[in-house]
Amino acid sequence: MRIASIEVLPIELPLEVPFVISYATYDTMPSVIVKLTTDTGHVGYGEGVADEHVTGESLQTVCAVIEETLAPRLIGMHPNQMERIHEVMNRAILDNPTAKAAIDIACYDVTARAYGVPVYDLLGGRYHEEFPVTHVLSIGEPKDLAQEARRKVEEGYTSFKMKVGYDVADDLKRIQMVRRAVGPHIAIRIDANQGWQTSAGSMQTIHALEPVELDWIEQPIRARDISGMRALKEKTRTPLMIDEGICHADDLRHIIEKDACDKINIKLMKCGGIFPAMKLIHMAEMAGLDCQIGSMVESSIGSAAGLHVGFASKQVTSVELTGPLKFTEDVGDLADAYNLPMVRLPETPGLGCTIDEAKIDELLIDRVLV
Numbered sequence: 001m002r003i004a005s006i007e008v009l010p011i012e013l014p015l016e017v018p019f020v021i022s023y024a025t026y027d028t029m030p031s032v033i034v035k036l037t038t039d040t041g042h043v044g045y046g047e048g049v050a051d052e053h054v055t056g057e058s059l060q061t062v063c064a065v066i067e068e069t070l071a072p073r074l075i076g077m078h079p080n081q082m083e084r085i086h087e088v089m090n091r092a093i094l095d096n097p098t099a100k101a102a103i104d105i106a107c108y109d110v111t112a113r114a115y116g117v118p119v120y121d122l123l124g125g126r127y128h129e130e131f132p133v134t135h136v137l138s139i140g141e142p143k144d145l146a147q148e149a150r151r152k153v154e155e156g157y158t159s160f161k162m163k164v165g166y167d168v169a170d171d172l173k174r175i176q177m178v179r180r181a182v183g184p185h186i187a188i189r190i191d192a193n194q195g196w197q198t199s200a201g202s203m204q205t206i207h208a209l210e211p212v213e214l215d216w217i218e219q220p221i222r223a224r225d226i227s228g229m230r231a232l233k234e235k236t237r238t239p240l241m242i243d244e245g246i247c248h249a250d251d252l253r254h255i256i257e258k259d260a261c262d263k264i265n266i267k268l269m270k271c272g273g274i275f276p277a278m279k280l281i282h283m284a285e286m287a288g289l290d291c292q293i294g295s296m297v298e299s300s301i302g303s304a305a306g307l308h309v310g311f312a313s314k315q316v317t318s319v320e321l322t323g324p325l326k327f328t329e330d331v332g333d334l335a336d337a338y339n340l341p342m343v344r345l346p347e348t349p350g351l352g353c354t355i356d357e358a359k360i361d362e363l364l365i366d367r368v369l370v
C-alpha cells in the first residue's frame with residue numbers, strides 16, 4: 001500500500017456561537033481537510049486548523065506547505081511509515097506543525113481503515129472507556145456565566161473551563177460567581193491564554209483565586225516565558241498547565257528541565273499530529289506530568305484524531321475536544337460519539353467517523369479570498 005495522492009480541501013466550518021478568547025473572536029472556523037488516497041484504493045482524511053497566534057500558520061500557509069512542500073515528497077511512501085514520514089516532513093521544512101498534523105492524521109486514518117482497526121489500536125489499544133466532557137464558558141457577563149454553569153450542572157456536567165484574561169478584576173468576579181453558582185464539588189479550570197502576560201502581573205490574581213479551589217490554571221503568562229511559569233509554580237498551590245508554551249519536544253524538554261508546570265495541554269495542531277503527540281505523552285510520563293489533549297476547535301476529523309490519542313494513553317487525564325458540538329455543519333458524524341456529558345469513541349476502523357464528501361464540497365472556500 002503506497003500513498004498515491006494527497007488532496008488539499010480548504011473549508012469554513014460555521015460556528016453555532018462566536019468563539020471569544022483573549023486575543024480573537026471567531027464566527028467561522030477555517031480548516032484544511034486532507035484527502036489521502038492509496039494505490040490500493042483506500043482513502044483517509046486528515047485536518048489542519050491553523051492558529052496564527054500559536055504556531056504562526058494560517059489556512060493559506062497550511063495549504064501551500066502541504067501542496068508544494070510535503071505532499072510531493074510523500075507520494076509512493078507507505079502511510080504506516082510514521083517515523084520516516086515525519087523525518088521526511090521535518091527535513092523538508094522547519095515547524096509548520098499544523099500542515100504536518102493534517103498529513104499525519106490522514107496517514108493514520110488510511111492505515112487503520114486498510115487494517116480494519118480503530119486508530120487507537122495502532123497506538124497501543126484503548127485504555128480509557130470514556131472521558132467526561134468539560135463545558136467551556138466563553139468570556140461573558142458574570143451573572144450569565146453563573147446561570148449557564150448552573151444549567152449545565154443540572155444536565156450532569158462535572159467540570160467547567162473558563163476563558164479569562166481580559167481584565168483581572170473582571171476575571172476574579174466571573175470565576176467567584178461561577179464557583180458560588182456550582183458549589184464546591186464541581187471542577188473549575190481557567191485558561192488565561194497568556195492574557196495575564198507576566199508572572200508579576202498574575203501573581204496576585206493567582207493568590208486571590210486560591211480560595212476558589214481551581215482544578216488548574218492554564219497558560220496565565222506569555223507562551224515562551226518558561227522561567228516565569230517556574231516562578232509562579234513555586235509560589236502557588238494551584239496546579240499550573242502550559243498550553244501555548246508547549247508545541248514540540250524541545251519545548252517539553254525545556255519545561256521538564258525547569259520543572260515549570262504540573263500539566264501540559266497537547267494539541268495535534270501544535271505538535272505535528274498523532275505520532276509526535278504520543279512521543280510528548282511518553283516524555284510527560286517520564287517527568288510525572290499530567291496530559292490533556294486539547295484542540296484548535298476542529299471538525300470531526302481532527303477531533304477524532306485527538307480522541308484516539310487520549311483514549312489510548314494512561315497519562316492523558318482529560319480531553320478538551322468539543323469542536324463537533326460547536327459547529328452547525330460538520331464534515332463527519334463524530335457528534336454521535338458525544339453522549340453528554342460523556343464522550344465515548346466508536347470502534348469502527350480508522351478515525352471512526354463517516355466523512356460526508358458532499359458536505360466538504362459545500363463548505364469549500366477559495367483560499368485566495370480568505
Ligand SMILES: [Mg+2]
Pocket residue numbers: 191193218219243244265
Ligand atoms: Mg488553552
